[in-house]
Amino acid sequence: MTSDFPSAATRIADVExxxxxxxxxxxVFAAGSSARDADxxxxxxxxxxxxxxxxxxxSVPVEHGGIDAPATVLAEVFRLIAHGDPSLGQIPHSHFTFxxxxxxQATPExxxxxxxxxxxxxxxxxxQSERGPHPIDVDTTTLVRTETGDYVLEGRxxxxxxxxxxxxxxxxxxxxxxxxxxxxxxxPKALAYLSADTEGVAVVDDWDGMxxxxxxxxxxxxxxxxxxxxxxxGFTPIFKQPTVYGARAQLLHAALDxxxxxxxxxxxxxxxxxxxxxxEAAVDSSAEDPTVINLAGELTVxxxxxxxxxxxxxxxxxxxxxDLDADSTAQASIAVAVxxxxxxxxxxxASSTLFELGGTRSASGTANLSRYWRDARTHTLHDxxxxxxxxxxxxxxxxxxxxxxxxx
Numbered sequence: 001m002t003s004d005f006p007s008a009a010t011r012i013a014d015v016e017x018x019x020x021x022x023x024x025x026x027x028v029f030a031a032g033s034s035a036r037d038a039d040x041x042x043x044x045x046x047x048x049x050x051x052x053x054x055x056x057x058x059s060v061p062v063e064h065g066g067i068d069a070p071a072t073v074l075a076e077v078f079r080l081i082a083h084g085d086p087s088l089g090q091i092p093h094s095h096f097t098f099x100x101x102x103x104x105q106a107t108p109e110x111x112x113x114x115x116x117x118x119x120x121x122x123x124x125x126x127x128q129s130e131r132g133p134h135p136i137d138v139d140t141t142t143l144v145r146t147e148t149g150d151y152v153l154e155g156r157x158x159x160x161x162x163x164x165x166x167x168x169x170x171x172x173x174x175x176x177x178x179x180x181x182x183x184x185x186x187x188p189k190a191l192a193y194l195s196a197d198t199e200g201v202a203v204v205d206d207w208d209g210m211x212x213x214x215x216x217x218x219x220x221x222x223x224x225x226x227x228x229x230x231x232x233x234g235f236t237p238i239f240k241q242p243t244v245y246g247a248r249a250q251l252l253h254a255a256l257d258x259x260x261x262x263x264x265x266x267x268x269x270x271x272x273x274x275x276x277x278x279x280e281a282a283v284d285s286s287a288e289d290p291t292v293i294n295l296a297g298e299l300t301v302x303x304x305x306x307x308x309x310x311x312x313x314x315x316x317x318x319x320x321x322x323d324l325d326a327d328s329t330a331q332a333s334i335a336v337a338v339x340x341x342x343x344x345x346x347x348x349x350a351s352s353t354l355f356e357l358g359g360t361r362s363a364s365g366t367a368n369l370s371r372y373w374r375d376a377r378t379h380t381l382h383d384x385x386x387x388x389x390x391x392x393x394x395x396x397x398x399x400x401x402x403x404x405x406x407x408x
Contacts, residue, residue, distance in 0.1 A: 009121045010054035011065075015073045021053050022077040026084035030263075033085035037371045040213050042205075046088055047165040050081075051121040056092060059099050064115040071248055071321070072314035075255040079310065082259025086375040087214040089256045091162035094126030097249045097406075098170045101191055104243060105234045113230075114193065117168070124193075125166030127157035127220040137185045137405075141222060143173040143192055143232065151232060153192055153200075153225040163203045164216040169194050171222060172235060189235040192227045200225035211371070211378030239404040242329040244320050246406045247336045251313055253382055254336065257343035258310050260379070261303045264350035264372040268299065271358025271369070292357060299353050306339070306346035313339035330401040333408050337388040344385050347376040383407045 012018050029046055036043055050056065058074060060066025069077075074096065082089030095118075102114055118124075130140060141155025153173060163169050171192045174183035181187075194201055204219040238245050275286035286292050316335035320328035351372035355362050362369050391408055394400040402408045 009052045011119070012054040012058060012067060014067060015069055018055060018058055018067070018069060018073060018077060019080070021055060022080040025049065025053060025055075026080040029081065029084035029088050033087075034368045034371060036085070036214050037087070037375075038368050042164065042216055043085070043088055043091075043214050044165065046085070047091060047123070047162075050088065050092065051123055054121075056095060056121065056123060057115075057119045059096055059103075060115045060118055061103065061111075064111065065119050066115070070314070071244075071251055071317040072311060074248075075251050075310055075314045078252050078255035079259040079262065079307075082256040083263045084259075085214075086256060086260050086263075086379065087212050089259055090212060090215050090379065091125070091165065092123065093249075093252050093256070094128070094161060094170065095124040096252060097245075098124045098126070098191065098193075100245055100248055101170075101233055101235065101238065104238050104245060110230065110233065114168075122167040123162065123165060124168045124170050125160065125162035127160045127163060127169050127171040127222075129157060129159040130155075131158050135185060138183055139172055139174045139187075139189055140183055141171065141173040142179070142183060143171075143175055143190055143227065144179050145175075149229050151192070151227040151229065153194075153222045153227050155222045157220040157222070159207075159217045160203070160220045161215045161217040163196075163218065163220050164205055166196050169196055169198075169201060169203070169220060171220070191233045191235050192225075193231045193233065194225065194227065198225060209378050211374030211376070213374075239406075242320075242324050242326050242404070244317050244324075244329055244332050246404065246408050247313075247317050247320070247329065247332040249406055250333075250336045250340055250383065250408065251310075251317055253379075254310055254313065254340040254343040256379055257340070257347040257376065258303075258306050260372060260376045261306055261343065261346035261350045264347065264354050264376070265299060265303045267369065267372060268350065268354035268357040269296070271354055271362045272296065274361065275357070275359040286357075286359065295353060295356055299350055299357075302349055303346045306342040309335075309339040309342045326401060329404075330395070333402045334392055334395045337392050337402070337408060340383070341385045341388055341392070344380045348373070348380065351376045 058069040143151045174187040200223045202221045207217040277286045281289040313335040316332040320332035391402040
């Protein structure tokens with residue numbers, strides 16, 4: 001590990017320290033992000049630095065030794081990390097989602113155990129998504145209770161971001177009444193928190209996405225995995241009452257996209273400074289070209305607008321968390337959905353427009369500036385914004401509250 005990274009775990013004392021640490025890591029991560037993307041060099045040292053930084057414990061409740069950082073702070077931490085390296089920003093996303101599941105559904109004993117692990121630097125990673133042909137709300141992976149009261153876990157998961165780096169892999173699975181039952185969308189689900197070295201768990205490094213290339217979002221196979229009941233937490237019950245579970249998860253996705261957008265805007269500015277001016281502009285530098293100035297102005301409005309909506313959405317989540325009811329959580333979900341749509345548009349536009357700002361030389365393969373667009377296009381395929389627009393529109397026109405699930 002290089003001297004740029006911390007050598008010992010840190011206990012974050014307050015939100016100011018959290019933001020300072022995130023900004024410092026963002027700068028360090030940015031320095032090697034292009035080379036890691038080009039070579040698909042997995043960021044093992046950088047993930048270790050993230051573990052040691054103390055940032056992974058930001059949402060641990062105060063009574064368990066954390067600072068219970070507000071959603072606004074978490075969002076800005078994610079934006080900063082993604083600004084430096086979007087892959088590194090995505091790796092801990094599910095970590096914070098599963099910490100929220102513990103807060104909502106775990107027993108006091110489970111909370112004490114897992115929060116202590118996280119305060120020590122442990123990283124959770126996800127094993128949630130599956131491949132079809134079944135709908136995405138069906139988990140064919142099963143968690144079957146045995147006569148001893150423990151469980152047996154069987155299945156196969158894909159797009160398991162960060163699992164190669166994880167200390168604990170969290171698997172979402174169906175809870176069928178008997179082993180031969182075929183799970184459906186109505187089958188109850190639970191989360192199994194598995195130590196990464198659990199027998200029967202295998203993580204395959206087979207992620208080949210065009211963007212987010214170093215998230216290690218590969219396959220997890222689960223072969224007759226024995227799971228103690230103390231490591232199982234309910235998932236379906238999360239959505240039986242108003243919570244901000246989905247809104248918090250989507251807020252962090254939006255923050256990743258805004259981070260890509262702010263980084264792409266900065267890159268566009270750097271490229272414009274190097275570009276040759278068009279002869280018809282009759283100016284000495286491309287940055288003085290009125291058409292380039294207009295491009296930069298339009299893009300700044302788009303990116304800063306998304307950044308502001310992210311802050312507004314974080315405040316809505318924090319407000320709902322302080323006063324949970326159906327109305328406040330609906331308002332938070334819609335605010336986050338608005339921010340996510342704006343963030344998606346901003347990162348796609350910024351990662352494309354930077355080439356117009358930079359001109360032909362910016363298309364050089366050696367420069368690897370395509371990584372901004374590839375990361376943006378890949379990450380924004382999560383949780384389609386076309387459905388968010390449906391919920392936003394219904395809420396705007398008729399006050400229809402959005403459904404309760406993890407994607408709104």
